[in-house]
Amino acid sequence: MRVVQAGSLAALAVSMILGIASCTENIDTPPIVSATGYRNGRPVPLEQKQILALSRWIDAHRTGWKALMETPPLPSVGVEVNYADGRDGSFEVWLNPRGGDGVVYHYIYDHAPGAKVVAPVKQHLSAQDVRAFRAIANEEAPATR
Template sequence: MRVMVRIALIVTLVLDLAGCYRIIKMPDIATASVYGPQVSGGSLSPQEVARLSTWMKAHDAGWRGLMGTPPAPIALAIVMRDPSGGQTTLNLFESKDGTATAYFYAPNPASPLERYLSKADVAALRAAVEN
């Protein structure tokens, strides 16, 4: 009986943890600007916006509710506007090993979300938004 209770508890815990990650509907991006300490910054070209949109839609899974205060400083900030003018922001905090944590702020969902990004994810994002 004790073994069954332990198994039930473990299964419940695993399912709860699996439910913490979400797939979010990425916004349609009409315009975007990029900022950061090592970025030339400013408005993105239509081609860069298209590449950013593709990257965002490819990274719509694996997001979870923000669990703490984001670190500082921001390595890259991308401010996106949808066709109706709604604003969404993606902030990137890079580690020394090239990986990063991204923070997604949008009107819906109302609470900020965070997601781990591999070194390849970070390189692809930077390639999308930087000349």
């Protein structure tokens, strides 16, 4: 009887994990007050027009996010953001070495005592989305073939 229960529990756990991994969610970020991109490994504050472009980029990508269930690869380009509500976070893009597409990872950090942890999420990006993000983040995109 215990073997059946253990097997049933394992099957239940696997189905729950797969169910969570396949769910998508929307992100709702507070207004961005400042942001930093990187050029040649050095931090470069984004100008107001870049912050506005980043906000528009986020608006265009609010839906279709999935829970981050794995350790992501090192990002190719990223932007650190500070939100109007005191939280900070980042958007980090990993580029697919076999194509121009990639994946963006979003993290939010709330440093207030007793704050609820916000789980990181990810979303697939087209090559066009990656180019747009790189332009916003002060990262020069490589020449296209």
